[in-house]
Amino acid sequence: MRKQWIGFSLMGAVLAALAAVFAQQPSVLFVSTQFTPIEEAQRMRQVILKDFSGRVEFIPEDNAPFTSRILSEARAGRVNVSLVGGLHGDFPPLIAAGAMDTVDDVMAQLKDRKFSPTFANLGKMGTGNQYYIPWMQATYIMVAHKQALQYLPAGANLNTLTYSQLKEWGANIQRATGKRLLGFPAGPRGLMHRFTQGYLYPSYTKSAVTKFRSDEAQRMWSEFKGLWQFVNPQSTTYDFMQEPLLSGEVWVAWDHIARLRDGLNQKPNDFVAFPAPIGPYGRGFMPVLAGLGIPKNAPNRAGAVALIEYLTRPEVQITTLVENGFFPVIQAKLPDNLPQGTRMAADAIARQAQSNVALPSLLPVGLGARGGEYNKVFQDTFARIVLRGEDIRRVLDSEAANLRRVMNDTKAPCWSPDPASEGPCPVN
Amino acid sequence: MRSERYIPYLLVLPSVIFLLFLFAWPLVEALLLSIRGSEGWTLEHFQRMAADLYFKDAVKYTVLLAVVVVPLQVILALCMAMLLGGISKGRDLFLYVWTIPLGISDLAAGIAWLAIFTERGYLNSFLQALGLIQEPRLWLSYETPAMLFLAVVAAEVWRATAIVLVILVAGLQLIPKEYNEAAEVFGATPWRRFWKVTLPLLMPSLQVALILRTILALEVFAVVVALGGRNLPVLAGEAYFWYNAYQNPGVAAAYSVLILGISVLATLLYLRLMRPRQEVAA
Numbered sequence: 001m002r003k004q005w006i007g008f009s010l011m012g013a014v015l016a017a018l019a020a021v022f023a024q025q026p027s028v029l030f031v032s033t034q035f036t037p038i039e040e041a042q043r044m045r046q047v048i049l050k051d052f053s054g055r056v057e058f059i060p061e062d063n064a065p066f067t068s069r070i071l072s073e074a075r076a077g078r079v080n081v082s083l084v085g086g087l088h089g090d091f092p093p094l095i096a097a098g099a100m101d102t103v104d105d106v107m108a109q110l111k112d113r114k115f116s117p118t119f120a121n122l123g124k125m126g127t128g129n130q131y132y133i134p135w136m137q138a139t140y141i142m143v144a145h146k147q148a149l150q151y152l153p154a155g156a157n158l159n160t161l162t163y164s165q166l167k168e169w170g171a172n173i174q175r176a177t178g179k180r181l182l183g184f185p186a187g188p189r190g191l192m193h194r195f196t197q198g199y200l201y202p203s204y205t206k207s208a209v210t211k212f213r214s215d216e217a218q219r220m221w222s223e224f225k226g227l228w229q230f231v232n233p234q235s236t237t238y239d240f241m242q243e244p245l246l247s248g249e250v251w252v253a254w255d256h257i258a259r260l261r262d263g264l265n266q267k268p269n270d271f272v273a274f275p276a277p278i279g280p281y282g283r284g285f286m287p288v289l290a291g292l293g294i295p296k297n298a299p300n301r302a303g304a305v306a307l308i309e310y311l312t313r314p315e316v317q318i319t320t321l322v323e324n325g326f327f328p329v330i331q332a333k334l335p336d337n338l339p340q341g342t343r344m345a346a347d348a349i350a351r352q353a354q355s356n357v358a359l360p361s362l363l364p365v366g367l368g369a370r371g372g373e374y375n376k377v378f379q380d381t382f383a384r385i386v387l388r389g390e391d392i393r394r395v396l397d398s399e400a401a402n403l404r405r406v407m408n409d410t411k412a413p414c415w416s417p418d419p420a421s422e423g424p425c426p427v428n
Numbered sequence: 429m430r431s432e433r434y435i436p437y438l439l440v441l442p443s444v445i446f447l448l449f450l451f452a453w454p455l456v457e458a459l460l461l462s463i464r465g466s467e468g469w470t471l472e473h474f475q476r477m478a479a480d481l482y483f484k485d486a487v488k489y490t491v492l493l494a495v496v497v498v499p500l501q502v503i504l505a506l507c508m509a510m511l512l513g514g515i516s517k518g519r520d521l522f523l524y525v526w527t528i529p530l531g532i533s534d535l536a537a538g539i540a541w542l543a544i545f546t547e548r549g550y551l552n553s554f555l556q557a558l559g560l561i562q563e564p565r566l567w568l569s570y571e572t573p574a575m576l577f578l579a580v581v582a583a584e585v586w587r588a589t590a591i592v593l594v595i596l597v598a599g600l601q602l603i604p605k606e607y608n609e610a611a612e613v614f615g616a617t618p619w620r621r622f623w624k625v626t627l628p629l630l631m632p633s634l635q636v637a638l639i640l641r642t643i644l645a646l647e648v649f650a651v652v653v654a655l656g657g658r659n660l661p662v663l664a665g666e667a668y669f670w671y672n673a674y675q676n677p678g679v680a681a682a683y684s685v686l687i688l689g690i691s692v693l694a695t696l697l698y699l700r701l702m703r704p705r706q707e708v709a710a
Contacts, residue, residue, distance in 0.1 A: 064675055178563065188657045188669070233569035234547055237657040247548045372674035380481050383658075387570055 027055035028303035031069065032085030034136075034290050035324060036060040043323040052310045054303050064369050067093055070295060074099035079297045083304040085135060088122055088289045092366040095131055101296045102129040106305050113312050114331040122362075123291050132291030133308050136317070136326035139287050140194060141348045143241070143260050143273050148251040151176055158274040159351055163203065163223065166252075166277045170230025173251060182231045183250030186382070189239040191256055193378040194363075198286030199254070200224060202361045203279025207418045209425045212403055213396040220279075221385050221392045228386050236387065245271065256288075257345050258325040264341030273344040275352035282359040284417070285352050290326065321346075359417060366412035377403045400427050455688075462681035473678035477670075477686070480679075482661040489577070490663045493652075494645040494694075497584045501641060502634070504585065505592035509600055510622070523597065527590040534587060538654025541583040542568075545655065570659040580660060583651045588644065592637045599633025600626070635702045642698070643691045663687050 035044045041060050049056050061069065066086065073079045074097060084094070094100050107120070107130045119134040144158075151172040152158070156165040170182040186192040197208050204220035205211040232250050241255035242263035253260070254276065264271055276285050292311065294304045310316060317328035318335060321342065327349060334346060352358070367374050381399045384390045407424045414425035465472050477483055508526060512519055529537065544550045545567045552564040567575045603626060611621045649664040658669075663683055671680035 188653060188673075232547075233571050234566060236570050236659050237568060249547050369675040373676060376674050384481065 026300050026303065027057050028082045028300050028307050029080055030056050030058045030083040030085065030304075030307065031066060031081045032058065032060050033063050033066045033087060033090050034060065034085055034326070036062060040324050047323050048311075048316065048319050051316075052307060054306060056307060063090060063371070066090065067368060070094050070099055071097050074296065077297075079295050079299060081295055082298040082300040083307055084132075084293045084295060085290060086132075086293075087363060088132075088291065089363045089365045089367070089371070091125060091132055091291065091293060093368045094293070094295075095125055096366075099295055100131055101294045101298065101301075102131060103133055103294055103308075104130045106130070106133055106294075106308055109305070110309065110312060115312075115329055116331075118360075119289055119329050122289055132293040133312065134329035135290045135292045135311060136320055137287055137289050137329050138257055138326050139285060139349055139352065140191070140199070140254060140256050140276065141260070141273055141345065141352060142252065142254050142276055143245060143263060143271050144253075145245065145248070145251040146270055146272060148173060148181065149272070158272065159355075160357075161274070161277045163200075163227065163277045163279050167223070167227040167230065169252065170227065174230050180230050180232045181249075181251035182227070183238060183241055183244055183253040184231060184235045185238050185241050185253075185255050185259065186235045187237045187239040191259070192382060193375040194256070194286055195254055196378045196382055197364070197375075198361045199276050199284045200279070202284025202359050202417050203277070203281055204284075206281040206284075206359065208361060209403065209407065209414060210418045210421075210428050212427050213400040214428065216280075217396060218392050221381075221396070225386050225389075225392075257327075257349070261325050261341065261345070264344055265339050266341075268340035268344060271341075271344070273348035275348055275355070278357055282357040283352065283355065284359045284361055286363060287353065287360050288363060289329070361417045362415045364412075365415040367406065367410050370406050370410050374403070374406050377406065403427050458681045458684050461677055462685045465678065473676075473682040476676075476679050477666075477682040480666070482658070482666055486661040486663050486666045489652075489660055490646060490648070491690075492577070493580065493584065493648055493662065494642055496581055497588075497648075498638065498641050498645050500581070500585055501589045501592050502637060504589050505596050505637070508589075508593050509596040510626075512597060513600055526593060529587050530590040530594070532587070533650075535650040535654060537583060537587040538651035541579065541586070541651070542654050545579050568655060568659075573659070576656050576660050579655055580648075580652055583655060584645070584648065587651065588641065591644075592641055595633050595637040595640070596630065599630050602633075603629045631702060635698060638702070639695050639698050642694045646687055646691050646694070663690075 035041050035058075041058065044060075045056075045058050049058060067090065070081060070084060071094065073081060084100070091100065107123075110133065115134050119137065120130075123130055123132045123134055125131045142161075148169070149158075151169060153165050153168040153172060156162075156169065161169075166182070170180070173179070173181050184190075184192055184195060200220060201208040201212075201217065204223075205214055205216045207214075211217055232244070234244070234249060238244055238250075240259040241250065241253040242260050244250040245253055245260070245263045246266060260273070264273060276283060292308050294301055294308075298304055311320075312330060314328070314330060314332040317330060317332050318338075320326055321328060321334075322338065325342075327346060334343065338346075353360070364371050364374050377399050380402075381395055384395045384399075385392050404427045407427060411424045413423065414421040418425060462473050463469055463471070512522060515522060532540075542549070546552075547564050547566055551567065552561070555561045556564065566572060567579060569576075607625050607629065608621055611625050616624065647664050648662055649668065652660055652662050653665055653668075658665075664687060667680045667683035667687070670676050670683060
């Protein structure tokens with residue numbers, strides 16, 4: 001009997017000691033709108049965060065629950081989250097509610113990281129203070145099957161392709177093969193609305209909101225409708241373009257690089273990656289920037305700072321690219337053993353961002369949960385004009401009313417490339 | 429002795445609490461969500477629903493699918509159940525094989541049929557191998573709504589006929605053999621026996637099957653989304669898009685209230701039309 005008691009008390013002592021050790025090293029609760037797919041979250045936990053010295057609890061959440069969680073924790077005065085990871089557009093509602101701490105001190109510690117100045121500046125959210133540290137970036141590019149290259153219109157260069165040349169290219173392909181082989185992700189979970197918001201509209205109007213129903217926009221839609229004759233009609237079921245590219249249903253496609261990645265990585269010798277086309281105002285494109293911020297009164301600010309330092313290390317940035325397909329935000333030399341497909345995508349992204357016609361536009365800023373309805377305006381406009389053949393002027397006028405309602409309800413000021421506005425971004 | 433009177437109530441209590449908690453409460457919440465706006469009571473969500481681009485098509489296709497799919501399934505299941513009745517050896521084997529689709533989730537079923545109908549799918553490969561077509565044909569595009577509709581009908585019939593079959597087989601087993609034997613003795617043909625004996629006695633099971641299938645058909649979603657994306661809008665799909673993609677729970681709730689309304693109406697209609705004879709006489 002006695003021996004048993006001694007055994008129990010020993011065990012209890014060991015457990016208590018263990019608990020004390022763990023208590024000394026509290027974990028960092030890291031909530032992120034990125035890496036929500038289960039495979040990406042697993043790779044984040046098991047590979048990307050593997051070498052971090054502290055303990056991290058990584059929890060990916062969808063945009064709406066993410067925002068309400070951070071806001072309600074701040075409101076209740078009981079903050080559990082120490083580190084927040086989100087897209088540029090996820091931060092404004094948090095900052096507006098005063099839920100985020102400034103991170104100028106962290107930025108000062110990371111001087112040697114060589115962040116892209118544009119990205120570091122975006123992290124200030126138009127204020128004098130740093131609100132997030134750039135974390136990783138992605139964007140949308142074009143990919144073509146090499147078989148399609150022989151039908152490029154005379155004088156056209158993939159790196160300086162215009163929208164009218166893209167149309168001509170599609171026409172040439174159809175003439176030669178009898179098939180419509182351009183493709184867009186216009187399925188229910190596809191990102192077609194990002195194409196109209198960030199590529200088509202800026203290229204033709206240097207705007208997405210203010211000139212939504214302008215004459216330039218009307219001309220743009222009629223030209224795009226012309227281009228759509230050469231688009232595979234199954235596009236309205238495509239969510240990710242890598243599958244139709246791999247199966248050969250489509251030869252030329254536009255999509256988010258994460259949704260083209262499997263195609264490029266599986267058959268790097270069959271495909272080429274290149275920048276988006278150019279319109280009258282230049283090459284509209286949408287860089288997707290994710291950042292890391294720290295909530296006010298975070299329970300483990302030191303741990304969060306250490307984790308930011310870790311995630312922005314060059315080798316971790318490369319691991320993030322290889323594992324989850326987001327590109328570095330610092331000047332990092334890409335290693336030679338990078339998969340060929342990833343290297344091609346990186347090349348295309350660099351060419352897209354660095355040319356003199358580059359016209360970057362941001363993901364919607366300040367719309368919060370109404371971002372969904374903002375997207376719906378563009379999805380419905382596309383469906384009505386291009387798929388249902390309704391009168392362009394009438395559609396633009398009626399959808400402009402919906403766009404105006406979203407802007408007025410959220411009071412969101414204009415974001416790039418629309419010129420800054422006092423009050424809600426106007427739809428002229 | 430007195431305590432025994434409460435035992436039945438005690439026994440049903442857990443399930444009643446469960447249903448109240450997981451069905452009635454969300455139902456009330458959804459109702460409230462659909463008629464509550466930022467400034468008190470409103471019909472705004474219903475107005476936005478009705479004005480939406482996909483609303484008319486969603487109503488049209490949902491009703492059309494129910495009207496086409498449900499009778500097809502009942503007739504098919506009735507035939508299959510009668511055939512099963514005629515088999516004595518290996519009957520269970522047929523029953524099991526026929527009910528396999530019951531074990532498959534509707535999204536998986538949709539994806540399986542997508543693999544058949546897609547441009548590089550089995551149907552096109554098959555037709556090409558037979559030399560019937562030279563090039564793969566597009567079956568599921570917004571340019572071929574009729575074919576898309578037929579594909580959804582095929583997938584739905586394949587997927588959900590089994591549930592009707594199971595109900596009808598159970599119903600058939602409940603009919604005492606004596607009735608049929610008596611009719612046979614009086615010289616009724618098999619056809620006449622089916623119409624005058626089997627079918628009337630099967631009415632309660634048919635009613636259950638029809639109500640169940642119609643309600644499920646009005647909620648059709650995953651198969652349609654897998655096969656047609658947004659090209660074939662249906663009510664449940666719209667509710668999903670409004671909740672998930674547009675993040676507007678109010679309009680999504682309005683859609684679900686509409687589905688509820690149509691389901692209740694259809695159920696009342698069945699209950700009225702298929703009332704057993706003796707009740708009418710009484």
